[in-house]
Amino acid sequence: MRFEDWRPDFSVGVHSLDTDHKLLISLMRQLEGAFAVDDEQQYVTVLSILNALLDYTDYHFTREESMMAAVRFPGLVAHRAAHHAIIGNLLKVRDSFESDPAGTDRAMFQKFLIEAFHHHLVEIDKEYEPYMVARRDLAIIANEEFVNRDDDDGGLLFVDAD
Numbered sequence: 001m002r003f004e005d006w007r008p009d010f011s012v013g014v015h016s017l018d019t020d021h022k023l024l025i026s027l028m029r030q031l032e033g034a035f036a037v038d039d040e041q042q043y044v045t046v047l048s049i050l051n052a053l054l055d056y057t058d059y060h061f062t063r064e065e066s067m068m069a070a071v072r073f074p075g076l077v078a079h080r081a082a083h084h085a086i087i088g089n090l091l092k093v094r095d096s097f098e099s100d101p102a103g104t105d106r107a108m109f110q111k112f113l114i115e116a117f118h119h120h121l122v123e124i125d126k127e128y129e130p131y132m133v134a135r136r137d138l139a140i141i142a143n144e145e146f147v148n149r150d151d152d153d154g155g156l157l158f159v160d161a162d
């Protein structure tokens with residue numbers, strides 16, 4: 001199957017989160033493509049996309065949760081649990097593929113993880129849209145605070161002067 005690319009009706013009403021979703025869906029499509037091409041490059045390609053997907057998913061979920069908390073979205077606890085489950089599944093697949101690429105159940109991965117993940121981005125995330133729209137000012141402040149976090153540079157951009 002091919003995952004649908006991002007469409008305007010997938011919007012959750014917040015530009016930064018829509019941009020995250022576009023990138024995550026793009027990574028899923030790249031991963032699907034890399035799984036399908038069984039050549040000597042596949043191991044390195046799939047593993048690097050899986051790692052990028054994990055990193056950016058973690059970044060996105062943290063941003064989204066801080067914004068949902070700021071606009072007092074009532075479904076935050078259940079939504080956070082869904083995020084944890086997706087991260088757990090992604091970690092399992094990454095570890096399985098890294099240690100035993102031939103033994104990784106790709107069909108299961110495709111069916112349960114990517115479909116569930118894609119469904120989360122384009123369906124479940126829509127649930128918070130009215131709260132983000134109604135409390136847009138609070139959502140914007142939470143996003144700015146997230147982007148300007150102390151650890152945002154990951155220690156790469158700023159070096160202690162002494």
Ligand SMILES: [Fe+2]
Nearest residue numbers: 021064121125
């Ligand atoms: Fe999301």
Ligand SMILES: [Fe+2]
Nearest residue numbers: 064079120125
């Ligand atoms: Fe979410």
